[in-house]
Amino acid sequence: MNISACIRNVWLVAAAVLLFPLAACDGVVYDEEGDCSVYYRLKFRYDMNLKWADAFANEVSSVHLYAFDPSGILVWQQEERVDPSVAGDYYMSLDLPAGDYRLLAWCGLRNDGVRAESFSVPEARIGETRIEQLQCALDRKRDEAGAYSDESLYRLFHGAMDVSLPANEDGGSYDYTMYLTKNTNHIRVILQHLSGVDVDVNQFSFRIDDENGLMAHDNELVPDENITYRPWKTQSGEAGVGKVDTRAVVSVRGAIADLTVGRMMESHRKDMVLTVTGRDGHTVARIPVIDYALLAKDYYEEEYRHPMSDQEFLDREDDYVMTLFLDENNEWLSSQILIHSWMVVLDDVNL
Numbered sequence: 001m002n003i004s005a006c007i008r009n010v011w012l013v014a015a016a017v018l019l020f021p022l023a024a025c026d027g028v029v030y031d032e033e034g035d036c037s038v039y040y041r042l043k044f045r046y047d048m049n050l051k052w053a054d055a056f057a058n059e060v061s062s063v064h065l066y067a068f069d070p071s072g073i074l075v076w077q078q079e080e081r082v083d084p085s086v087a088g089d090y091y092m093s094l095d096l097p098a099g100d101y102r103l104l105a106w107c108g109l110r111n112d113g114v115r116a117e118s119f120s121v122p123e124a125r126i127g128e129t130r131i132e133q134l135q136c137a138l139d140r141k142r143d144e145a146g147a148y149s150d151e152s153l154y155r156l157f158h159g160a161m162d163v164s165l166p167a168n169e170d171g172g173s174y175d176y177t178m179y180l181t182k183n184t185n186h187i188r189v190i191l192q193h194l195s196g197v198d199v200d201v202n203q204f205s206f207r208i209d210d211e212n213g214l215m216a217h218d219n220e221l222v223p224d225e226n227i228t229y230r231p232w233k234t235q236s237g238e239a240g241v242g243k244v245d246t247r248a249v250v251s252v253r254g255a256i257a258d259l260t261v262g263r264m265m266e267s268h269r270k271d272m273v274l275t276v277t278g279r280d281g282h283t284v285a286r287i288p289v290i291d292y293a294l295l296a297k298d299y300y301e302e303e304y305r306h307p308m309s310d311q312e313f314l315d316r317e318d319d320y321v322m323t324l325f326l327d328e329n330n331e332w333l334s335s336q337i338l339i340h341s342w343m344v345v346l347d348d349v350n351l
Contacts, residue, residue: 036169036170036171037171038098038165038166038167038168038171038172038173038174039093039172039173039174040093040094040096040163040165040173040174040176041091041092041093041094041173041174041175041176042065042091042092042093042094042103042175042176042177042178043090043091043175043176043177043178044056044060044063044090044091044092044105044107044159044177044178044180045177045178045179045180046059046060046157046179046180046182047179048179048180048181048182048312048315048316049182049316049317049318050300050304050316050317052304052306056087056090056180057084057087057088057090058084058087059155059157059182060082060087060107060108060155060157060180061081061082061107061108061110061111061112061154061155062079062080062081062082062107062108062109062110062111063078063079063080063082063092063105063107064077064078064079064105064106064107064109064110064121065077065078065079065092065103065104065105066103066104066105066124066131066134067094067096067101067102067103067104068101068102068103068104068130068131069099069100069101069102070100070101070102072102072130072131072132073127073128073129073130074124074125074126074127074128074129074130074131074134075096075101075126075127076094076095076096076126077124077126078092078095079110080092081110091175094163094165094176096165097165098165098166098167098168099164099165100162100163100164100165101162101163101164101165102131102160102161102162103159103160103161103162103163103178104131104134104159104160104217105157105158105159105160105178105180106119106121106134106136106156106157106158107156107157107158107159107180108154108155108156108157108184109121109136109156111154115151116139116151117139117154118138118139118151118153118154118156118184119136119137119138119139119153119154119156120136120137120139121134121135121136121137122134122135131217132216132217134217135214135215135216135217135222136156136158136183136214136215137213137214137215138153138213138214138227138262140213140227145228146225146226146228147213147225147226147227147228148227148228148229148230149213149227149228149229149230149260150229150230150231150232151232151260152186152232152233152258152260153184153260153261153262154184155182155184156182156183156184156262157180157181157182157183158180158181158183158215158219159178159179159180159181160178160217160218160219161176161178161179163176181219181315182315182318183215183219183262183263184260184261184262184263184318185260185261185262185263185264185317185318185319185320186258186259186260186318186319186320187208187258187259187260187261187274187289187320187322188256188257188258188259188319188320188321188322189206189256189257189259189274189276189322189324190254190255190256190321190322190323190324190338191204191254191255191256191276191284191323191324191326192253192254192323192324192325192326193254193325193326194325194326194327194328194333195328196253197253198236198253198254199236199253199254199255199326200236200255201234201235201236201255201256201257202236202279203255203278203279203330204255204257204276204277204278204279204284205276205277205279206230206231206234206257206259206274206275206276207228207229207230207274207275208228208229208259208261208272208273208274208275208289209226209227209228209229209271209272209273209275210226210227210229210261210262210268210271210272210273211223211224211225211226211227211268211271212224212227212261212262212263212264212265212268212271212272213225213227213262215262215263219263220265221263221265221267221268227262229259229260229261230259231257231258231259232258232259232260233256233257233258234255234256234257234258235255235256236253236254236255236256237253237254237256238253238254254323261289264289264290264293264314265290265311265314266290266294266309266310266311266314268290269288269290269291269294269310270288270291272288272289272290273286273287273288273289274286274287274288274289274322275287276324276332278330284326284330284331284332285324285332285334287322287324287337289320290314292322292337292339292344293314293317293320293339294310294313294314295337295339295344296317296339296340296342296344297310297313299340299342300313300317320339320340321338321339321340322337322338322339323337323338323339324337325337
């Protein structure tokens with residue numbers, strides 16, 4: 001080998017040595033082409049339902065995520081719409097440095113844009129907003145009777161968790177999962193005559209009252225004014241209900257009212273009240289909704305072999321059908337009620 005060739009080889013070795021650190025993290029070769037970045041990703045899961053299955057992709061339309069430092073001050077926020085076509089693989093990147101954070105999510109604040117949104121949170125400012133200020137409020141209407149809602153509310157979800165994002169000089173990817181709770185409930189009320197004759201929905205009015213229009217960062221209810229929930233749909237027609245003493249479904253002619261209400265809380269079991277009145281003003285029925293909804297819990301526990309607290313049942317169930325039976329005087333026969341397809345006999349029930 002001549003001298004010039006030897007010098008050339010020495011320079012090639014030197015260049016290789018100089019370039020080697022570019023493909024390494026702290027002197028150790030990193031598998032992904034020298035990428036020493038750390039990535040944090042957050043997935044969302046909604047399995048707080050009676051199917052015990054993740055329904056995030058089918059139910060959640062948007063995510064508002066907030067990160068707070070250990071003192072409770074907002075340090076980061078992100079808003080994203082959820083594309084239904086890729087919702088099954090959806091995650092949100094956490095563009096945060098390593099450290100300890102409290103994450104808070106309100107999901108469902110942004111929807112299809114066809115009509116007004118159902119819930120809102122205050123404008124949040126990084127470095128200023130405290131976690132206690134991130135309350136979520138029902139966007140209510142008002143008339144001479146007070147605050148009310150007569151909309152089929154967009155689905156609202158809450159999630160919160162603490163995370164410790166690790167530092168890693170060699171880079172890496174870390175995934176976390178936030179579990180969501182649904183805060184909106186559909187209630188269908190059916191009036192059926194014991195005689196089987198048709199019931200004219202125009203002869204009745206329906207409302208549900210509760211002070212549940214404001215939710216705190218931990219999803220507890222904040223003291224609020226009374227909200228009157230009015231039907232967003234009423235009709236006279238056939239409805240499928242459970243046949244007495246069986247699980248068979250039959251069709252009956254009745255008056256049907258559909259309402260959507262905010263979060264149902266066991267602590268408000270005496271506050272959420274359904275009132276049905278006749279057009280002449282007399283009260284046909286006055287029912288504590290949560291008390292009556294919980295009467296069905298035992299059936300579901302037996303059906304799914306899963307013991308639940310009262311609040312867990314209320315969080316898992318978001319769709320209720322209550323059938324009230326009217327006597328010849330259009331009065332509610334208060335000794336029995338159908339909840340979904342189960343007949344509940346109230347003779348020995350103290351509500």
